Amino acid sequence: MAIQLIGTGSALPKKIVTNKDLEGMMDTSDEWIYTHTGVRERRIAVEETVISLGTDAARAAIEDAGIQPDEIDLVICSTITPDCPVPGCAPNIRRNLGVENAAALDLNANCTGCIYSLAVARGLMETLGFKTALVVGSDVLSRITNWEDRGTCILFGDAAGAFILRRSEAEGVLAVHIAGKSDVDDVLTCDWPAMETPFSGPKKPNNEKIYMDGHKVFSFAVNAFIETLERSLGEAGIPKEELKAIVPHQANFRIIKSTARRLDIPLEKFYMNVDRLGNTSSASVPVALDELARSGRLQSGDLVMLAGFGGGLTYGSALLRWK
């Protein structure tokens, strides 16, 4: 059975927070942030939520795909910052879209969430017969960002991206690789708030905001990125020279530059929006893919590699033949 990615969409919060704005909040500078991360500004949700952004991104993807919402029979929402546990974000997005009947689930694989979601959607389409899947990546990281930690808060932003997968005659998903390594050193962590019950007694507050050992995450990210790219290319039997574009997780432009150099792939092939949006976790890859698709730079038949890495430690990639 063949599957194709037939539409993309994205949605951004209205509020823009620049590095200059952060200079007024902490001891940092636009120059330090830009030279160490590539970020100039990020979007921060004020009124928007994971569900509202996810719904807007989904609507854009549905329109781009030229389908009706009720053709969707599977909805996956990748998020690490869900608005609520019951019902999950995916069932809420399904309801907002006016879809009456579709399986819907939330998925948390940190910044690799949309690649994992693509793998899960493909597996469910193959084994359980779903025909049209909506994958949404939506995160409001500003909720769990430690705004007093200048080493991490400068990296993150809020956004949502989405894509539609459909059964097709021609194969559009040529390879998918998902993997993980245990985070034995706790290099990237964030807990729920302390959850007391009448039976647990008082609990100490947990680490409710993102903690990251930037150096260790950096070296994991570059190695994972290279390994997963090579695995997907190998599975499809396609040389790297044939890639038209690579859409990486937008964590830090130095990670992307290092990867490009070590793989000997021209940097121009890596799509980047980290300067405008920072790291938006689950939304990062689908928003970048949507921007690339709408820029008109992709032609039918082009080979596009999606790649992600993040907490867990998760990593993965997907090789697409463009619709």
Ligand code: ACO
């Ligand atoms: N402004 C000014 N100075 C700063 C800032 C800041 N915002 N942050 C740190 N510094 C200072 C440090 O205190 C340190 O000062 P010192 O030498 O006096 O101690 C100096 O700058 C250097 O700090 P480093 O941590 O060594 O800076 P580095 O160049 O490693 O950059 C960064 C830090 C940007 C976090 C980098 O390590 C990184 O990007 N790591 C990868 C993180 C990542 O990509 N995570 C995402 C993947 S997973 C996910 O998406 C959740």
